[in-house]
Amino acid sequence: MTVLPLTTAVIGFLLGLGGLREFLVDGIWYGQLQPLLVGAAGALVSSLLLLAAIAIWLGWSRWPRVATVAGALSIVFHIYGALQPERNVGLLAMTMGVGIGVALLAHVKRHPQAALQLVER
Known part of the structure; x- marks a missing residue:
C-alpha cells in the first residue's frame, strides 16, 4: 500500500479545518x-x-478520475486563495x-493501467 492515501487524508483534514474556520x-x-x-469552497x-x-x-x-479532479481543484483553489488582495489562504x-x-x-500519471481497469471486469 502506498503512503499517498494517508498523506492525502491528513492534509485534506487539516485544510478542511482551516476552511471550516474561515466559513x-x-x-x-x-x-x-x-x-x-x-471557506465553503475550501x-x-x-x-x-x-x-x-x-x-x-x-x-x-x-x-483516477476522482484523484484528478481533487488534485486539479486543490491546485487551482489554493493558488487563487493565496492571491492578493484578500489572501485568505x-x-x-x-x-x-x-x-x-x-x-x-x-x-494518476504514473499508473496508466488504472484507466484500463474501467473497461475490464
Missing part, C-alpha cells in the same frame, strides 16, 4: 462575504481530497494544497 467564524459569525465563499475541496484518499485506498475503479496551506494536488496528479 464559520469570518463568514457566518462576522458576516463577511469573501471568507464565506472561500471545505468542499478538502472533502474531495478526503474522497480521493478513500478512493485510492480502497482501489475504486474510478479512483496562507503560505503553508497553499504549499500543502498545491503539493498534494501535484502528488495526486503525478500518482
Whole structure:
C-alpha cells in the first residue's frame, strides 16, 4: 500500500479545518462575504481530497478520475486563495494544497493501467 492515501487524508483534514474556520467564524459569525465563499469552497475541496484518499485506498475503479479532479481543484483553489488582495489562504496551506494536488496528479500519471481497469471486469 502506498503512503499517498494517508498523506492525502491528513492534509485534506487539516485544510478542511482551516476552511471550516474561515466559513464559520469570518463568514457566518462576522458576516463577511469573501471568507464565506472561500471557506465553503475550501471545505468542499478538502472533502474531495478526503474522497480521493478513500478512493485510492480502497482501489475504486474510478479512483483516477476522482484523484484528478481533487488534485486539479486543490491546485487551482489554493493558488487563487493565496492571491492578493484578500489572501485568505496562507503560505503553508497553499504549499500543502498545491503539493498534494501535484502528488495526486503525478500518482494518476504514473499508473496508466488504472484507466484500463474501467473497461475490464
